Amino acid sequence: MNLFHLHVEKEQGATSRSRTWLVVADSLFEAMSVIPEGFSVKAVEVQVGNAVDPRRFIKSSGTLVVH
DSSP states (O other), X not given: OEEEEEEEEEEETTEEEEEEEEEEESXXXXXXXXXXXXXXXXXXXXXXXXXXXXXXXXXXXXXXXXO
C-alpha cells in the first residue's frame, strides 16, 4: 500500500478551500477515486511501500483560503 498526499481545492464563489488529504491505496487511480465531485487535485505526493493499516483511510487538513 502507498500513502498519497492529495492537495485538493474546492471553489465556492469568491472563496476556495485548500486541503491535503492523506489516502492509503494501492494505486494513484484508486486514491483519486475518493475525491468527491466539485474538488480539483492541484498536486500529488506519493510515499511508496508504507506499511500502513488500511483501516486508517483518510485524514484531511487545511484552512480556508480567500482569493
